[in-house]
Amino acid sequence: MNPRSEELREPRTGCRDQFHGSHSSKRRLILFTRYPVAGKAKTRLVPVLGAEGAARLQRRLTLRTLRAAEALRSQRREELDLEIHFDGADETAMSHWLGDGFGFHRQAEGDLGRRMCCAFEKSFCSGAKAAVIIGSDCPQLTTEILAEAFERLRENPVVLGPANDGGYYLIGLRRAVPELFSGLAWGSSAVLATSLQVLKGLGLKPTLLRPLDDIDRPEDLAVWRHLVETEEGDLSRISIIIPALNEADNVGTAVKSAAQGKPLEIIVVDGGSRDQTVEKAREAGAAVLVSQPGRARQMNAGAASATGNVLLFLHADTLLPADYAGVIAGRLSEPGIAAGAFRFAVAQPFHGSRWVERTTNLRSRWLQMPYGDQGLFLRRALFEELGGFANMPILEDYEMMRRLRQCGRVVTLSEPAITSARRWRRLGFWRTTLINSWMIFGYRLGRPIEKLAASYHKRPTAWPHTSPG
Secondary structure, three states: OOOOOHHHOOOOOOOOOOOOOOOOOOEEEEEEOOOOOOOOOOHHHHHHHHHHHHHHHHHHHHHHHHHHHHHHHHHOOOOEEEEEEEOOOOHHHHHHHHOOOOEEEEOOOOOHHHHHHHHHHHHHHOOOOEEEEEOOOOOOOOHHHHHHHHHHHOOOOEEEEEEOOOOEEEEEEOOOOHHHHOOOOOOOOOHHHHHHHHHHHHOOOOEEOOOEOOOOOHHHHHHHHHHHHHHOOOOOOEEEEEEEOOOOOOHHHHHHHHHOOOOOEEEEEEOOOOOOHHHHHHHOOOEEEEOOOOHHHHHHHHHHHOOOOEEEEOOOOEEOOOOHHHHHHHHHOOOOEEEEEEEEEEOOOOOOHHHHHHHHHHHHHHOOOOOHHHOEEEEHHHHHHHOOOOOOOOOHHHHHHHHHOOOOEEEEEEEEEEEOOHHHHHHOHHHHHHHHHHHHHHHHOOOOHHHHHHHHOOOOOOOOOOOOO
16 A cells, blocks of 8 residues: 555545454455546546546555455455455445455545554454554555465564655554554654654564555656556456356356356356355355346446456347357457447347347447346456446446447457347246337436336346346
């Protein structure tokens, strides 16, 4: 964490009553970040990147750091708690963005030192024997460095990760040391040196990790660009994300279909199924996350956990073509391509099925508006910069496509994704078509999305089909 970071300075709520519930783990990892609002995130980079560009960078840095932290928690699930201490939004917005698998706590009032001091004190009061605080602006921070910090805390009272700008990106303690957090000029380049002097005066000898770069100033952007160029060029690293709810009859087949392309990972995000969805997904070889229901929320949670350079969002009743991986990598490497999807096809013919396929594919190609049941894919970097799927109960794919078209072309591949025809079979061709058309028409007219969703869900269809097709 960079104590010089501007997005961590403004006072917010007090530290009383921030923490709820007991923690079973003796070690705690705390990520300090803020919700990326344009004009309030990475403000020192706004003159170079613009307000939106700075917010996009904040989104990506936070998610990158969170993946490193989550990987450590996955390795040590029984002995490590992971908390996100946030500013700039409420818990609902944070969990929609990052997923439900974390403890979210609003940062305390006061300057950065007061906030960190409060977080440490509450951690130790609730039973933690070691706690580490990190920020979201150090892209070189890895799971291995985090593990090293906790290992060093076994023998040392304090661990610090020096930042090359004179601050620190990590601080770990075995007990509260309030003297470390008062009277420091958090915006200066002397934070680390001053902290070391305070510790010397207290008779506490810290251990130092390797120095790393924070991304706070325009001159720091070269480090970020180098990392991006080095790590994100391999478009064969595909993460497949499947949101599911009560899909035991379909999810295993979808996972096995996706596995043919040898993706980096397949993540099924379950929204609280009451059937065997979770078991079937794991049996088929997928990793499973649990989320609150809502397709947009579930897909964002899967994306936050994914480690691939390409994200492919797939419905649980849709099958991919066997050669999808190479085709996706080839198209996304073309200049000007923002995202894509597969040609729409239904698995079981019904009255009007050819008309549905033709009109859907015409819309998808000519208007660049594919929907979720066609398998949407894009670079993870772009998905993160856009902030993921909007917090909408339906039409999240439609809204995302409208944003993606502003970033480049949205292509439709000739290879088909074959989806179930169950919604048309259940309601019939005309009724399904009219309902889907009204959802789009109502949304474009500005009708409240909650009212549209309430109307849509009155019909007796399975949850996954919230995308008009």
